[in-house]
Amino acid sequence: MLRLQGEMIRGGTSKCWIFDHHEVVATGVDADTLLLAAYNAADPRQIDGVGGASSTTSKAAIVRRPAEPGIDVEYAFAQVGIGDERVEWTSNCGNCATAVALYAVHNGLVPITSDSTTVRMLNVNTGARLTGTIPTPGSTAPDEGTAAVPGTAALGVPVLLGFEDPAGTTTGRALPTGRALDTLIGPAGPAEVSLVDAGAPAALFEAKAFGLDGTESLTEFAEAVPALTVLRREAALAMGLADRNDPVSHAVPKVGVVARAASYRTTHGTLISQDEYDLAVRMVSMHAPHPAIGLTSAVALATAAAIPGTLAHSVARQTADGTLRLGTPAGVITAQAVPAPDGASPTVLLHRAARRIARAELLVPVLEGRPA
Amino acid sequence: MLRLQGEMIRGGTSKCWIFDHHEVVATGVDADTLLLAAYNAADPRQIDGVGGASSTTSKAAIVRRPAEPGIDVEYAFAQVGIGDERVEWTSNCGNCATAVALYAVHNGLVPITSDSTTVRMLNVNTGARLTGTIPTPGSTAPDEGTAAVPGTAALGVPVLLGFEDPAGTTTGRALPTGRALDTLIGPAGPAEVSLVDAGAPAALFEAKAFGLDGTESLTEFAEAVPALTVLRREAALAMGLADRNDPVSHAVPKVGVVARAASYRTTHGTLISQDEYDLAVRMVSMHAPHPAIGLTSAVALATAAAIPGTLAHSVARQTADGTLRLGTPAGVITAQAVPAPDGASPTVLLHRAARRIARAELLVPVLEGRPA
Numbered sequence: 001m002l003r004l005q006g007e008m009i010r011g012g013t014s015k016c017w018i019f020d021h022h023e024v025v026a027t028g029v030d031a032d033t034l035l036l037a038a039y040n041a042a043d044p045r046q047i048d049g050v051g052g053a054s055s056t057t058s059k060a061a062i063v064r065r066p067a068e069p070g071i072d073v074e075y076a077f078a079q080v081g082i083g084d085e086r087v088e089w090t091s092n093c094g095n096c097a098t099a100v101a102l103y104a105v106h107n108g109l110v111p112i113t114s115d116s117t118t119v120r121m122l123n124v125n126t127g128a129r130l131t132g133t134i135p136t137p138g139s140t141a142p143d144e145g146t147a148a149v150p151g152t153a154a155l156g157v158p159v160l161l162g163f164e165d166p167a168g169t170t171t172g173r174a175l176p177t178g179r180a181l182d183t184l185i186g187p188a189g190p191a192e193v194s195l196v197d198a199g200a201p202a203a204l205f206e207a208k209a210f211g212l213d214g215t216e217s218l219t220e221f222a223e224a225v226p227a228l229t230v231l232r233r234e235a236a237l238a239m240g241l242a243d244r245n246d247p248v249s250h251a252v253p254k255v256g257v258v259a260r261a262a263s264y265r266t267t268h269g270t271l272i273s274q275d276e277y278d279l280a281v282r283m284v285s286m287h288a289p290h291p292a293i294g295l296t297s298a299v300a301l302a303t304a305a306a307i308p309g310t311l312a313h314s315v316a317r318q319t320a321d322g323t324l325r326l327g328t329p330a331g332v333i334t335a336q337a338v339p340a341p342d343g344a345s346p347t348v349l350l351h352r353a354a355r356r357i358a359r360a361e362l363l364v365p366v367l368e369g370r371p372a
Numbered sequence: 373m374l375r376l377q378g379e380m381i382r383g384g385t386s387k388c389w390i391f392d393h394h395e396v397v398a399t400g401v402d403a404d405t406l407l408l409a410a411y412n413a414a415d416p417r418q419i420d421g422v423g424g425a426s427s428t429t430s431k432a433a434i435v436r437r438p439a440e441p442g443i444d445v446e447y448a449f450a451q452v453g454i455g456d457e458r459v460e461w462t463s464n465c466g467n468c469a470t471a472v473a474l475y476a477v478h479n480g481l482v483p484i485t486s487d488s489t490t491v492r493m494l495n496v497n498t499g500a501r502l503t504g505t506i507p508t509p510g511s512t513a514p515d516e517g518t519a520a521v522p523g524t525a526a527l528g529v530p531v532l533l534g535f536e537d538p539a540g541t542t543t544g545r546a547l548p549t550g551r552a553l554d555t556l557i558g559p560a561g562p563a564e565v566s567l568v569d570a571g572a573p574a575a576l577f578e579a580k581a582f583g584l585d586g587t588e589s590l591t592e593f594a595e596a597v598p599a600l601t602v603l604r605r606e607a608a609l610a611m612g613l614a615d616r617n618d619p620v621s622h623a624v625p626k627v628g629v630v631a632r633a634a635s636y637r638t639t640h641g642t643l644i645s646q647d648e649y650d651l652a653v654r655m656v657s658m659h660a661p662h663p664a665i666g667l668t669s670a671v672a673l674a675t676a677a678a679i680p681g682t683l684a685h686s687v688a689r690q691t692a693d694g695t696l697r698l699g700t701p702a703g704v705i706t707a708q709a710v711p712a713p714d715g716a717s718p719t720v721l722l723h724r725a726a727r728r729i730a731r732a733e734l735l736v737p738v739l740e741g742r743p744a
Contacts, residue, residue: 048526154420
């Protein structure tokens with residue numbers, strides 16, 4: 001039985017385990033084998049491991065001190081399989097990034113020299129650079145806070161999460177096709193789409209193309225998911241993320257619909273008026289409606305809404321300071337695009353929260369290099 | 373933020389956190405408040421806590437050294453709410469008892485003096501006495517083992533779990549009504565039932581009364597659950613577990629159907645022939661089919677099958693040594709009723725497995741005596 005130190009941290013609406021790279025190496029087995037066994041990925045209920053048996057609770061980040069200057073922490077994000085002995089290392093997770101930032105201030109990965117500490121992070125999966133700014137009053141790392149995010153009533157330490165120069169991380173361009181508007185062929189014929197790459201590659205359609213107004217409940221929006229799943233594949237091809245011969249990815253690009261703000265009720269029943277937000281959005285997560293929105297998708301939307309000619313720009317309320325309030329099924333999430341120097345694309349800031357749940361020593365059943 | 377030491381242990385097909393009573397007391401808040409906050413019971417996804425957001429992964433046991441001789445460990449079992457700020461302290465959990473036994477040998481709650489150690493446990497919720505016998509070769513507590521139980525492919529330390537003198541724990545009698553056969557009025561008219569109390573109070577019907585043969589898949593059996601839910605209430609009244617004015621319990625008594633062994637396929641597709649087991653059983657868990665069977669229900673069945681005149685006795689294959697192989701949706705679970713001295717009811721033995729998953733320090737958000 002291997003031993004592995006880890007911290008269970010809530011970042012936003014995800015539960016992430018954070019591990020130190022050197023501790024992982026010290027176990028003598030590769031990270032995939034270790035995580036599959038630690039989470040009991042083989043079991044759809046993950047009953048023999050620390051996994052939570054849902055996509056938002058079967059996540060890990062492995063952190064290390066960086067090789068390059070200007071970065072405090074490198075992290076690799078892992079989406080650990082559920083009833084599936086595979087670990088996906090292909091994407092970033094903004095919620096886990098907030099957890100990594102909180103971990104960093106608590107574990108000496110960044111010096112705390114004032115009442116506010118900014119952790120500069122590199123996501124090695126995608127090359128994305130992020131910052132997490134955390135209040136450190138009296139130069140101490142906080143365990144408590146009163147910040148909240150849509151999707152949970154729990155409170156935590158406020159983390160201002162910044163996506164630095166997010167445009168083109170995956171493809172090199174904010175608009176991978178060079179156009180703000182493309183047409184893809186879906187199951188119901190041609191559909192206009194804006195293909196953007198910022199935070200994550202995303203294919204954004206207009207809600208009305210699917211007979212929707214963008215304020216639907218999760219159940220109502222679910223009816224459009226099969227068509228959007230087909231279109232996700234077409235978008236991946238158009239953006240150069242996949243070839244026809246590649247297996248179909250259900251994670252890349254992000255896919256969803258946008259619409260003008262209109263009043264709606266959140267999943268928990270709160271009425272949101274059309275004046276309380278700037279852009280209605282309903283995203284897909286794998287094969288189901290996303291209960292809120294992934295943070296990397298929020299970055300894509302904030303970037304798209306700032307580019308004239310995109311569908312997001314055409315329906316979003318424009319604000320003077322780059323603030324974009326996104327109306328999601330869980331509530332309103334506010335993103336702000338802040339001009340960056342040196343020709344970099346605008347930094348996108350998101351107000352998030354994180355909380356350390358537990359510090360643990362995991363007992364990991366690995367036999368002869370394979371999960372037991 | 374409160375600190376609380378705990379161990380996450382898989383017991384059979386449940387994931388249980390085990391806490392020490394003195395550590396709980398030392399936090400200065402009551403156990404309900406502490407567990408509700410530690411598990412984030414308020415959230416249906418338990419995203420801000422150590423709960424696993426399912427009934428089998430939102431369990432805890434609080435252990436202490438006993439006040440009375442003849443017992444090594446007392447434990448209180450807690451079923452922590454999911455999207456519901458309540459802790460249920462009304463029942464026992466056999467899977468958590470196996471976890472408690474493994475915790476006890478690892479934490480010095482019982483002396484290890486030979487190659488096998490028996491932990492004598494008292495469940496303070498119900499007054500049930502159990503034993504957990506664990507191999508301790510070389511007088512050391514094991515972390516690894518190759519024992520398996522139906523419902524998970526994971527391996528663990530073998531735990532022979534014994535329910536001591538299980539009859540009448542709740543009501544004082546193995547047959548609370550004094551009869552092996554009763555008739556209750558359900559939604560489709562009168563239904564014969566055997567009401568037994570051993571391990572837990574249970575109401576056992578014949579499958580054919582619901583048009584079933586007892587080998588149904590979970591989906592097929594689900595159609596009988598609404599009727600059985602109504603009958604559970606009638607059984608609770610008949611057994612003296614509730615009055616007409618009491619709120620309806622969805623946990624007490626256990627309710628299910630029995631039938632003669634016949635070949636069937638488990639949920640995972642394994643073919644089980646009629647010779648491989650002795651009694652077909654399909655139980656209800658709250659409002660849904662149980663994926664296997666609760667251990668206390670297995671004790672009730674083993675006891676009922678040994679009492680002439682009960683429905684279980686009439687359809688079970690009788691064996692010479694008290695062994696009863698139960699055919700459940702997840703596979704075959706073997707119980708053995710062993711004669712006990714001094715007029716006590718037969719001890720029921722079950723072969724189970726447990727594994728320590730993690731040792732942790734939990735950070736619990738409690739503000740002013742209430743979950744934050």
